[in-house]
Amino acid sequence: MSERTSESLLARNQGSAVPAAPQPANLADILERVLDKGIVIAGDIRVNLLDIELLTIKIRLLVASVERAQEMGIDWWRRDPMLTDGRQDLAEENERLRERLESLESTDG
């Protein structure tokens, strides 16, 4: 330790420190920061956190696996029109239009 530490920290760094967070942080917030942010320095113990993305963690730990998730019907990311930009809706709409056309043609004929 240098002699700097003997001075009162609060006195010299008034206003420069971060006050303790008043509210308990949720796990998702903490994980995304401690796993994905912060300074990266390679220690002596090698661990590649870049391999561990939050999505992987979520899927693996909360629903076991992507395959398992699909078995369980948890595939909202494929079906949700907010995510798929309505492409599925358009496909269904096209299908309906074709059926409608066919039914009109058969009525006329």
Place this chain on the structure above:
Amino acid sequence: MGEAGRYMYAISRWVDPAELAELRGLGGAEVQAVEHEGLLAIVSTVGLDEFGEDELSEHLQDLDWLDTVARTHHEVVSGVASRAPTAPLRLATVCMDDASVRSRLARWAPDLRQVLDRVAGRAEWSVKVFAGPIPEPVPAAREVSTAPGSGAAYLARRKAHVDRLKGAAEQAATAADDVHDELTRHATAARRLALQDGRLTGEEATMTLNAAYLVDSSASDEFRAATQALRDRHPDERVDLTGPWPAYSFAAMDET
């Protein structure tokens, strides 16, 4: 404990050892500082039976373990950050001994000083925006009707619903962009983070913005006020503000 290593939480300056002693590290261990030319690595001792290479990769798959370690890491980082300018390190940075820790401080000293200068006197604020309720989907009409009238009615219903969904999505995206643009003006630096899945957060509403802002401590009241003004401007969205956080999102060494 068999073989032991030094777990690094953060880099800091000028922390009083007596204040560090008030913090508890992983496994309840004492939190200490390893110094090199005015830079401090905040560390504690961990067993390599838990933090060895193989053990770590195994433990990182275990949510309960990860929960405890991530929270302890965060508590130590927050504890130090509440006392001095602090640059958090990514989870699970482990060296064999203090000499090895010092060699890291020496090697990265200019970059670490730059990061500390950037975050000194500032804190990170987290802002999340959640969209209002998504319009109810039209009940699925799976059966194919051949009657022309019902087909037309179906198409009209379908189109109306798709339009409503698109409108809601556009409104939510516009609101998220507006919140981010406005808050960026009140911050030294800003970052959009990946949107979080509701299954991890327990949130039912769709997250449309997850962002971090680096804000001068002297401007934190102004930042809070700006957030409140945005809530008033976007009454359909929910705007969550948490902080101050240690500057996790602004501590990368390769940034200017």
